[in-house]
Amino acid sequence: MNKEKFKIIQFIRELIVHIDNNMDNFPKKDIELKNRIRNNSYDLLEIAYEANAVEDTKIKKELLIKCISKIKIIDFLLNLSYDKQIINEKKYLKFANKLDDIAKYTNGWLKTIQ
Numbered sequence: 007m008n009k010e011k012f013k014i015i016q017f018i019r020e021l022i023v024h025i026d027n028n029m030d031n032f033p034k035k036d037i038e039l040k041n042r043i044r045n046n047s048y049d050l051l052e053i054a055y056e057a058n059a060v061e062d063t064k065i066k067k068e069l070l071i072k073c074i075s076k077i078k079i080i081d082f083l084l085n086l087s088y089d090k091q092i093i094n095e096k097k098y099l100k101f102a103n104k105l106d107d108i109a110k111y112t113n114g115w116l117k118t119i120q
Contacts, residue, residue: 012058014111018051021104028097036092043083050076050108063119070116077109 025047032040050073057069081102088098 014108014115015051015054015058017104017108017111018047018054021101021108022047022051024100024104028093028100032087032092036087036090039083039087039090039092043080043087046076046080046083050080054112057115066119067116070112070119073112074109074116077105077112081105 022044025044029040029043053069053073053076057066057073060066060069084093084098084101084105087093088095093101
């Protein structure tokens with residue numbers, strides 16, 4: 007995987023790769039949960055790219071708020087997976103740390119444009 011110059015996008019890309027590599031043990035009855043985690047992660051990447059490209063600060067702020075919402079949704083879905091014992095504590099903590107890094111950078115980015 008090539009390195010992205012923009013740190014937040016690099017973190018999101020790493021999260022997506024980590025999700026793809028570590029979510030193979032989902033039971034069929036919870037496959038929708040797995041798909042939602044994956045789809046929201048891809049949405050987060052798309053929104054971050056869009057926020058990086060847009061010049062209008064109002065639109066950029068709205069996109070970053072949307073990124074924060076997506077992060078919270080992914081966190082909820084991962085927590086639900088942990089509660090249902092689909093993923094173990096070690097995997098959950100690894101996901102949580104990656105999401106925490108993304109949230110910190112997103113909040114910092116939002117503060118710089120306000």
